[in-house]
Amino acid sequence: MFDVALNVLPIFLMILIGWAVVASGYLKPEAGIALSEFVFKLAVPVLIFRTLAEADFHGAFPVRLWIAYFAGVAVTWAVGHIIASQLFRTDQRTATVAGVSAAFANNVFIGLPLVDRLVGPKGMVAVSILLAVHLPIMMVASSLLIERAERRDIGKQSEGWYALFRYLGLNLSRNPLVFGVLGGIIWHFSGIPLTGVPKIVADQLAAVAAPAALLSLGMAMRRYGLGGNAALASSSSVLKLFLLPACVLVFSKLLGLSHEWQAALVLTSSVPTGINAWLIAAQFRTAEKLAASTITLTTGFGVLTVMFWAWMVG
Numbered sequence: 001m002f003d004v005a006l007n008v009l010p011i012f013l014m015i016l017i018g019w020a021v022v023a024s025g026y027l028k029p030e031a032g033i034a035l036s037e038f039v040f041k042l043a044v045p046v047l048i049f050r051t052l053a054e055a056d057f058h059g060a061f062p063v064r065l066w067i068a069y070f071a072g073v074a075v076t077w078a079v080g081h082i083i084a085s086q087l088f089r090t091d092q093r094t095a096t097v098a099g100v101s102a103a104f105a106n107n108v109f110i111g112l113p114l115v116d117r118l119v120g121p122k123g124m125v126a127v128s129i130l131l132a133v134h135l136p137i138m139m140v141a142s143s144l145l146i147e148r149a150e151r152r153d154i155g156k157q158s159e160g161w162y163a164l165f166r167y168l169g170l171n172l173s174r175n176p177l178v179f180g181v182l183g184g185i186i187w188h189f190s191g192i193p194l195t196g197v198p199k200i201v202a203d204q205l206a207a208v209a210a211p212a213a214l215l216s217l218g219m220a221m222r223r224y225g226l227g228g229n230a231a232l233a234s235s236s237s238v239l240k241l242f243l244l245p246a247c248v249l250v251f252s253k254l255l256g257l258s259h260e261w262q263a264a265l266v267l268t269s270s271v272p273t274g275i276n277a278w279l280i281a282a283q284f285r286t287a288e289k290l291a292a293s294t295i296t297l298t299t300g301f302g303v304l305t306v307m308f309w310a311w312m313v314g
Helices: 002-023 029-053 062-087 092-103 107-118 121-154 161-173 176-190 196-223 230-254 259-270 275-283 288-312
Strands: none
Touching: 002 029, 002 107, 002 196, 002 288, 029 107, 029 121, 029 176, 029 196, 062 092, 062 121, 062 230, 062 259, 092 121, 092 230, 092 275, 092 288, 107 121, 107 196, 107 259, 107 288, 121 176, 121 259, 121 275, 196 288, 230 259, 230 288, 259 288, 275 288
16 A cells, blocks of 8 residues: 555645645746646647557457446446435536536546556556547537536527537547547557657657646646535545446456556546536536535545555556
8 A cells, every 4th residue: 555655646746736836826827827738738649649659459449448437437427416416406407517527537637647657558558548539428428418407497498419519529629639649549550650759759748748737737726626515516526536436447347358457447537526527517607616616625535545546456
């Protein structure tokens, strides 16, 4: 367990440092915004590109990986929605945000650095394959469910499937992570080795992706906090930190994934709630405080629960 702590604690210490330099006034919040853009638009896409370009898949079948992860997401999301709507008697929009907050892991800013540190290259391949579909699936599901909830709560007229998928398509077509995934896959199957100057540049940018991502996340945490719905946010946090990784572990074993892929999926599902949960809530102007509180709680307690899951997967 001590060895696990030595590997997990630096991840969360980097987040704490990012938070402290902004909270103390040493750096302005705008610095965190700029660093986050660098991470999301350049460093992480290059890291994903390099990982997939150099990957050795050994005939692995990624569909089983996707099923294992998203089956866990579906179970956790459903439980979060039911608890919010039936136990806490919330409206359907708030229940949907509770579900997405419990099921939307911060795979990019925490999951990638964590898996890179604890599992290594084979684990990074698994996370990169997951990221190829994670954001599109989560965004589509969230948008569809919240729009459905709005129709049930306030009788809002549907804008139609075309308008929704056009909006999602435009957003995904401008998403740098999509470029990294597609570029890495194309380079991989081209058979051209990644060597020379392109290799050096890719390695240098990929090397700064993890620390920069963690620092930028900590700097961004200043804008969140415990904004309300403490009991419901605590419920969503427990589901996020325990139920989601437990479900992913069970489905990964049932589907016979390799040990490295199991470890990668469990670890990336065990990390705190991603900022995208708050962005989705803000986009639909519903339950923003619930999403923000869940992000804060899962990040605060995640240092302990991630160590537990890291120990569980060896």
